[in-house]
Amino acid sequence: MEYPKLRPVEAFPIELHGRQVLCLRDPAHVAEAVLCVPLAAVNILRYFDGTRSVIDIQAEYARQNGAILFREQVEKLIAMLDEHYFLDNDRRARHEKALEEAFRRAGTRAAFLADKSYPAEPSKLRQMLDQFLDHPHGPAGQPGHVQAPLRAVIAPHIDYMRGEVGYAWAYRGLLERTDAETFVIFGTAHAGTTKPFAACAKNFETPLGTVPTDETLLQHLQDRCPDVLAVDDIAHRTEHSIELQVVLLQHLVGAVRPIRILPILCDALHTRIGHGKRPSDDPEVQRFLEILRDLLETQERPACLIAGVDLAHMGPRFGDADPITPGLLRWIEDRDRQMLDRVVSGDPDGFFSFVSHEGDRRRICGLSPTYALLHLMRGRTGELLHYGQAADPQGVVTFCSVTFPA
Numbered sequence: 001m002e003y004p005k006l007r008p009v010e011a012f013p014i015e016l017h018g019r020q021v022l023c024l025r026d027p028a029h030v031a032e033a034v035l036c037v038p039l040a041a042v043n044i045l046r047y048f049d050g051t052r053s054v055i056d057i058q059a060e061y062a063r064q065n066g067a068i069l070f071r072e073q074v075e076k077l078i079a080m081l082d083e084h085y086f087l088d089n090d091r092r093a094r095h096e097k098a099l100e101e102a103f104r105r106a107g108t109r110a111a112f113l114a115d116k117s118y119p120a121e122p123s124k125l126r127q128m129l130d131q132f133l134d135h136p137h138g139p140a141g142q143p144g145h146v147q148a149p150l151r152a153v154i155a156p157h158i159d160y161m162r163g164e165v166g167y168a169w170a171y172r173g174l175l176e177r178t179d180a181e182t183f184v185i186f187g188t189a190h191a192g193t194t195k196p197f198a199a200c201a202k203n204f205e206t207p208l209g210t211v212p213t214d215e216t217l218l219q220h221l222q223d224r225c226p227d228v229l230a231v232d233d234i235a236h237r238t239e240h241s242i243e244l245q246v247v248l249l250q251h252l253v254g255a256v257r258p259i260r261i262l263p264i265l266c267d268a269l270h271t272r273i274g275h276g277k278r279p280s281d282d283p284e285v286q287r288f289l290e291i292l293r294d295l296l297e298t299q300e301r302p303a304c305l306i307a308g309v310d311l312a313h314m315g316p317r318f319g320d321a322d323p324i325t326p327g328l329l330r331w332i333e334d335r336d337r338q339m340l341d342r343v344v345s346g347d348p349d350g351f352f353s354f355v356s357h358e359g360d361r362r363r364i365c366g367l368s369p370t371y372a373l374l375h376l377m378r379g380r381t382g383e384l385l386h387y388g389q390a391a392d393p394q395g396v397v398t399f400c401s402v403t404f405p406a
Helices: 039-045 054-065 071-083 090-105 122-133 160-171 215-224 240-254 283-297 326-344 348-357 367-377
Strands: 010-016 019-025 035-038 150-155 182-188 197-199 203-206 209-211 229-231 260-266 304-308 383-392 395-405
Touching: 019 039, 035 039, 035 071, 039 054, 039 071, 054 071, 122 160, 122 240, 150 160, 150 367, 160 240, 160 383, 160 395, 182 240, 182 283, 182 367, 197 215, 203 240, 209 240, 215 229, 215 260, 215 283, 240 260, 240 304, 260 367, 283 367, 304 367, 326 348, 326 383, 326 395, 348 367
Parallel strands: 150 304, 182 260, 182 304, 197 229
Antiparallel strands: 010 019, 019 035, 150 395, 197 260, 203 209, 383 395
């Protein structure tokens, strides 16, 4: 406690009760609370690196700001962060270990977002899902839109309320558009993984029923790709990019016929940004995707591929200095649509190169799962059904719905 070290957290400013504050959020959800501290606390937190004592922090603050920082102020901040597990210390480590052990002992992967992002009560959840699937700006409002059989879907992973129209375009009519029993779901690993790809061996609970993981397919894949694929259940404990897809699949398909999933989090590509290397230059990544393709081709019925993907993340909430303006939103949409041209043309390397060339300036959250899906599609062309932006003065998240025909 004398040498406080702040854990890696998301930090973003918001206006609360008429004043600017800094919100701290743990992407790994070891800390469940979102803490709000005065914006001026940034000038203290920057010294919480584990190498400075409280006295060092006071002295550094005085040198940089020309003002006295009282020890009581630092200790109060330390105590608040420690109480909510935002410090990298033994107390946090014990708490994280207890969470992981409890999750490992559990027979299934619990519905982490139930009663957080969607209702846990089944009838209320079904009502909510049906409402946005029938959204007037979705395919329900365009009865002439042709719903062809499909092989793959790129869907949002933003929360249902902000992405409802995008989800409607991605999922409405799914039951009639595929007879797949196996759904391979690629998600973004927001908290990272131990290997480039991480699968979950646990079955997924939803308020609408439990969706089993295809254990046989997973075992075959792990046996052939042990160096690049981890069976990393912990990485899936709180990850939303796959959970939100599973809930919709159970609502639309699982209620009618048995389904299985292969949930795979992807964390393979962002480290290659700006190094002049493409994913196709990595033999391990390519081998994994080729083996997965071969395994899927042995299925009695074709599997359906799903990527839970969001696109740009920009604005002060994500570390940008400039506020969100109409002009910036137009620029983001223009760049997003140019990038999506590569996606719908089935060009995985072109998609990656577009993002890499601009240094991932727009922070494309779905980079790895999109590439994986495009690689498996072998150049099939898709259709962009919807593009959306969820914007406020502090930030914007963009998303899309793309389908690829069978």
